[in-house]
Amino acid sequence: MNLNEKTIHTESIYKGAIIDLEVHDVELPDGTTSKRELVFHNGAVAVCPVTADNKVILVKQFRKPAEKPLLEIPAGKLEKGEARISAAKRELEEETGYIADDLDLIAEMYGSPGFSNEKISIYLANELKSGQMNLDDDEFIELEYYDLNEIEKMLKNQYFEDAKTIIALQHLILNYNDYN
Known part of the structure; x- marks a missing residue:
């Protein structure tokens, strides 16, 4: 058919x-x-950053459609003509102050394909180096660090409400040994 x-x-x-x-x-x-x-929507990128001491860096920010702060992996929109991997590296540094030379693609997904064409590329970043945080003027976030045991418990307790974050963190928990 x-x-x-x-x-x-x-x-x-x-x-x-x-x-x-x-x-x-x-x-x-x-x-x-x-x-x-x-x-x-032009598309978006998201990064699941893991520090050398195995802490996952998450950002907490107010999300107007949800009317509350959400805990998420760093993410942002893709600029017109921008390569997805470049956007992911840019967003990681802007929101966390960390740089990653190499990113591993976890997934590409449509969050709500019933009405939106927004495609999100999700990456894993480790071997992080210090960079420079550079938030947008209208962007207010808090960084939070969680070890893998905490992340696993939070996933089991359905703490996260953001789809890209859930996908990235489940992937990380299931495949962690492949990245070390």
């Missing part, structure tokens, strides 16, 4: 600095039509 949906008409609702919103009229595989509300 052909599952593709053909776009018949597109209406641009909003063009912003981070996202664009559109409504598409689509023809479904059975010939009927429907509407799709879509969010277009």
Whole structure:
């Protein structure tokens, strides 16, 4: 069966600095039509940094859609034309003050493919060196450090609510010996 949906008409609702919103009229595989509300995003990167003494560095920051602070791996948006690995290295240093020469790709994922095309590349970073934190003017974060036992307990207790963080930390716990 052909599952593709053909776009018949597109209406641009909003063009912003981070996202664009559109409504598409689509023809479904059975010939009927429907509407799709879509969010277009340039993409994002995230990094799971692990220090030499096996501490995972997480950032705590207020997330307006959730209306509370969340504990996450460092992450940020991809600038137009920017290579994903370069963006990951940039975001790691900006948010944590650490530099990693080599990053291992853990996964690439769509967080909400039912309405958004945002693709997130998730990396693991170890062999960290000191760099320079450089937060955006509207970015306020706290760094927190957790050992792997704490991370494992937090995962089991469903402490984390952010999908990219859960994926990265589960990967780290399951594959830790492969990185040492």
